[in-house]
Structures are given as C-alpha cells and as structure tokens.
Amino acid sequence: MKEKLIVIVGPTAVGKTALGVYLAKAFNGEVISGDSMQVYKGMDIGTAKVTDEERQGVPHYLIDIKEPEESFSVAEFQERCIPLIQELNKEGKLPFLVGGTGLYVNAVIHRFDFTIKPVDDVNYRKELEAFATKHGNEALYQQLRNVDPKATEVIHPNNVRRVIRALEVYHVTGVPFSEQQTEENQDSPYDVIMIGLTMDREMLYQRINERVDLMIKSGLIEEVKSLKERGIKNCQSVQAIGYKEIYDYLDGNCSKEEAIETLKQNSRRYAKRQLTWFRNKADATWFDMTSREKVEIFSEIRNFVEGKLTQLSK
Structure with a gap:
C-alpha cells in the first residue's frame, strides 16, 4: 500500500494554515510546512509563521530549521520532507503538507529528480x-x-x-x-488527497492588505531592523516578500508608506501567480472560501477527506 499524504494548497492569506490544523486534529494528523520562507528562524511576522496558539497542539515540521544567513532549496526541502512523510505514516499519523510554494509541493508529490547529470569539462x-x-x-x-x-x-x-x-x-x-x-514521476508514490483553497479575487486582495497592516502593527519593521542589525543582507531569506520592501525603507530608498504599499502590491501579485500555478500544475479538488462561513466550508472539506480516505482503505 502507498503512503498517504494530504496536501493543502492555495494563495497566501486564503486560510490554509487554519484548515491544516483543523483537519490534522480531526484525522490524527501532523503538519509539514510547504512554505519556503517559514524555515527561517527569527522571521516570524513577515512570513505569517504559524504561532503556538494557532497550532493548537498539532506538531508542525520544517519550520525554524534554518538561520537567515543560510540558503534553502527545493532539493533540500524534498530531502527533508520525504522521510517525515514516511515516519508519520509508520506511526499511524496522517501527514498534512500545507503551503503555497508550488514547486516545493510538486517536488515531493512527484519525486522530482534533482540529480546533476554526469558531465565534465x-x-x-x-x-x-x-x-x-x-x-x-x-x-x-x-x-x-x-x-x-x-x-x-x-x-x-x-x-x-x-x-x-x-x-x-x-x-x-x-x-x-x-x-x-525536474524530471518527475507521472504517478505519485503516495496516495495523495489534494485540497485547493480559492477565493474571490477582490476579497482575497482585501485580506492580503489587512494582513500586511496587521504585520506592520505587530512589529514587522522591528523584525527586519533586527535582521539588518545582525548584518543579514543580500541573503536568500531577506529577498522574500515582506522583507525586501522593508529593507528598502530602512536603507532610505523609499518612505515607510511607499514600502508598505509596495509590500501589499507584491503580495497581491504573488497570490495571483500562486493561483495560476496551482490551477495549471496541481491536481486538486478546489473549495471556494468566498461566500460561506469558514466552519461550514471546513466541515464540507472534512467530509470530503473522510470519503477519500474510506475509498483508499478499500
């Protein structure tokens, strides 16, 4: 029998984190982060890193595993993620891969081959x-x-x-x-249940704008100042949305207001790219988060997962 894997994808700010925790609690599961930036320690606000309170006691993996000075790649993510999926299945836990970094998610689902071909000059x-x-x-x-x-x-x-x-x-x-x-296996080595979350574009953009405002109120500028004071610059980590814009402000390249507006704009553009990528690359069952209460949608998704798991067990 194949190992089981539940995957939750979708654009930033759509509600993936909350759904992952909800389903993990419902199905004796644990969460593996599929976010390329939440791996970095001390970068909490700008990455919208899941808090201890939001985790509700559900274990989360591949968060806070790197220093901001270190690089991180899709190949390393794959290398770390695959054994976690195997271990959780062995323990009778259901692994939930939750995140918006599409290449990372697909690299695991389809076991991309990152072997460098033997050439020599x-x-x-x-x-x-x-x-x-x-x-x-x-x-x-x-x-x-x-x-x-x-x-x-x-x-x-x-x-x-x-x-x-x-x-x-x-x-x-x-x-x-x-x-x-990036040669991929057409057939996944896992029994994958993939859930995609989407939302009306204008509502999603409003949520993104509100999230950025909350980040600023929660101390994003101070978080970036702390990184800058440590001498962290021109690293992979701080090229991320949420950090490069504030660095521009701290470096005197723009005003605070301009940095915040650019951050909102870049976040909206990123969400648009995520939606396009997942629509084209992900074999997901999509759920629209726009019009109904979250509790109702989450309950529907729970029933969907339960039905799929029942089919897989036959």
Missing part, C-alpha cells in the same frame, strides 16, 4: 572559477540567470559550486540544468 569549469574569483559571485550568478533563469529559483548565488555545475551542464549538453533536474 575541466577547462570550462576552471574558466568559471577564475571568473567568479575576479568578478564575484553575483556576476557569475548573472551568467546562469541569462541562460537558465529557472535554475536561479533553486540555486543560491553564494553556492558557487552549484552555480558552476549548472553552467557546466548547460555548456556541455545544451539543455538547461533546470529542465534536467
């Missing part, structure tokens, strides 16, 4: 190493961005060895590294 590699030494990591990273922008979504600019390897793969094979690394 020593002279070209030495050229790149010399270029990085002379011109810096960012200039080398720009080379990769020019030929394979998708690869830069999963490779950090300071991971010079991996940047060089990706450029080498493209140089030798003519095929972008990103296309070689």
